Amino acid sequence: MKKELVELKINGRTHELAIEPSALLLDVLRQDLGLTGSKRGCDESSCGACTVLVDGIAMMSCTLLAASCQEQGITTVEGVSEHGSLAAIQKAYGDWGGAQCGFCTPGFMMTVKSLLAENPDPSEAEVRAALSSNLCRCTGYSQMYEAIRSAIEAEQQGMAAAK
């Protein structure tokens, strides 16, 4: 298939790329751009390891055409840490055991980020519902809830301190 030139805005930077129209966003991220943080756990939107944010909305990049994401802002896990330090959720996942093997973790980071952007103080039921788009085989999810709770508290304290 003939390649076409596309512009993708990823983590705030614009990349000009020649890709096949059928190229999936996950493949473009991993193979063309070397952004291997997004993982391939299946090929059919069932595991969520490839989750990225497209204009702030959590999407599974394994079934998303890269060419369809032009003019949209894409955030991958590589764009989550801020100003050279771990984001609160990244720190909390480490401290509370939210990540074991870590393969699903980038996907969860993106899902949690989109959840908290929409709903900064979700109930446990809301957290469970949001996380159900991603699968994990190590943790049984429990320690993730604690991590998310603690990250929310850290964010709130941070905001209170800023005021």
Next chain:
Amino acid sequence: MSEFSIIGKPTAMIDAAEKTTGAGKYTDDLSVPGMLVGKILHSPYPHARIKSIDTSRAGKLDGVVAVVIGKDAPNPYGILPVGHDEHALALDKVRYVGDNVACVVAISEAIAERALELVDVEYEVLPAYFDPEESMKAQTNLIHDNKPGNLEKDYHHAFGDPDNGFAEADHVAEARFIANEVTHAAMEPHSTLASFELDPHTGKLGRLTVWSSTQVPYYLQHKLSLVLEMPMSQIRVIKPLVGGGFGGKSEVIPLEIIAAVAARKAQAPVKITYTREEVFWAHRGRPRTIIDLKTAIKNDGRITSVKARVVQDGGAYCSYGVVTILYSGALLGALYDIPNIQYDGYRVLTNKPACGAMRGHGTVNVRFAFESQLDELAAKIGMDPAEIRQRNLLKAPCITVNGLRVQSYGLPECIEKTVERSGWKQRKGNLPKGRGLGIACSHYVSGAANSIIRSDMPHSTVNIKIDRDGGVVAYTGASEIGQGSDTMTAQIAAEVLGCSLGRVRVIAADTDLTPIDIGSYSSRVTFMAGNATLRAAEDVKKRIAAAAAKKMNCAAEEIVFREDRLFKKGSVLPGAKKDPAEEAEVTQTGASVSGRVVGQILRGSLQQNRKEEGPKEWMTFEEAVVAAIDFHGALTGTGSYAPPPEARGGKHKGGGVGPSPAYSYSAQVAEVSVDEDTGEVTVHKVWAAHDCGRALNPVSVEGQIIGSVWMGMGQALTEEMVWKDGMLMNAGMLEYRSPSSIESPEVEPIIVQSIDPEGPFGAKECSEGSLAATIPAISNAIYDAVGVRLHESPFTPERVLAALRAKRKDKALNLTEGVDPTAPTHFREHGGSLCFKGKGPERHALDPARREAPASAGGAD
């Protein structure tokens, strides 16, 4: 001041940031210049002879570099020395749908996939065996010619006097239990990258480097050496981050060998990554197990005898099968004090993907049967299910009837704690209709006392190097697979050396750099690699202490290492971290001593000055390290661990499997509700107490307990590999029904610390033992809720409903059989795309990949 400064505190894993930022590299994230992609052609038939393979059309496709077939690497291999029955690619026969036939190496995945369609294979389809009990009757068309009756291995053990035990019993229960097949489904699909270097002396292909998602880098190195006929010293295996294993990466998986063979033939680096469907075919999970169990008790609840006949549906190759069938027997009788046991185990071959080791290896399914039956017997004599377990406890330290040495035994406390936390005594029997509580126990080894390959080699070795900058580097062969092995290594090294965790860097699982370690399986790492780390750290500590003693004018034994300082025993910890100003000063002094501040790496002038100041009261860790290097030269230490002879078990045939230097114990209470109209079971909460000896990192221990319980719950309620004529009908994460956050219960982990006399700081395993108790705890809770006892896992709504109807003497519902009689019998030609042959949709006339099926393979339906 607490006894320890590093261990026992919840600690973030040392690689946590790599994982949460996506910076960490797993095998599929790696690439090397000139790397090609490999794709594997899989068998569409469960059992067939390969009459011919013609790769010429595939080889001619533009972009294809090589096509590899069986005869490119015909040497057999297998994880067990007694089970070398696999080949990189099929030589003459395929034995399951998904068996490996050929591998295409191309410049892109798309081209490789296209080329797979052009490999012409002519098969002669043979009768296949799917049910183990049918398979055992086979006379002809054996799966392996040297295995009559398709029997991989059988064992017959009797300890004590089982028949007499039944004769003197008051109550006997007997039933058949079936646990269906489950698989690991680790989140990371297997991946291997293999690359040869050109040898400067011969000018030909020389050393091989393999990056692979493996739990056992050294076994992989060994098997590669067998298949490729290369010395092990010419093969380097590197384990990058591994995205979960659970046993699925604890042996050599076909793609690991195929990638290396393909790289040799293509003369270029080759990476192969499985699709999710291929991961299911690679399998090596927990076999479908048929357990005929008979248990006898006295009126006082004491078990007098147990008799088990276990048949495991092992799939097409040996894999870990011989070990699995032995574990089923060996650990059946070692949790409680059982005086008489008879065990007959059969590992049977069938035309399905091979089963292997999976979390709780061999013990899980028989534990489900045993704990369910014990519950039934408790009900028979009207005894509390918790109490009947308490009446049958071992009196540790002891040797069990089948020769297993038990030194630390936290089971009594586990039962006590779960009963207390779950409110068992008040709530059992007082819950609303349809809601119930169930209890069950389990245990597991902390590593096998006898390694797969019998030798006197230590099971783990760790080297530690400390440089003048005070940085500690631990070299360990142990494989971090997400369980926290690297963090454990760093914690133990830091604890022994009294330095901060941040000083310790762990270099792990690289056969060129790290000393041999047999791998991450059978929950052996904390116990064995932990002990090796402890010894290595003590070895190097001795040298530091000897040098420091001279400076401090005291005996080496008097020196305490703590919080980056060395001081004399009995004196107050100098520079206690209470005062930030003082802390800053100390740090600064320390830094200048190592020479970095003054720019002199080799000799800190400050240190020279101090020498003249007379004996020191205390030293910083860095000062002591510099002193030790000045005194001894290079500062290294090494330590290794081999299980003691007393822990290696009985002398009976098969007695080598089961013995461990220490066992973990678990007791769980599950609270469930059952919808009597739909048969749906909901697990509300599980209280899980686990005796892990000592919790080196409580947050990791809790994570392992919760993860085990969760995985057990998956097997109990939803997970099941569904087969139809040897084809896996649910080879996807959703179809396999791995529980999501919505279906996952709250798990309350309760850590019990029995402090094992031989464990590192008393630690034992914590990652597998809890799994087995969850399934029977749930089935016992279902019984408590609605009064039906389930004999087949998973407890799907269909099975629960069937049991409920049978109890009410209603007409049986036939929900699962004959649902789709038109389903094609042959499809899924290779990984990735779905491709029907015979019945089912045809490829479009203009599809470039369309071609006529070979005559002999036609009419496959």
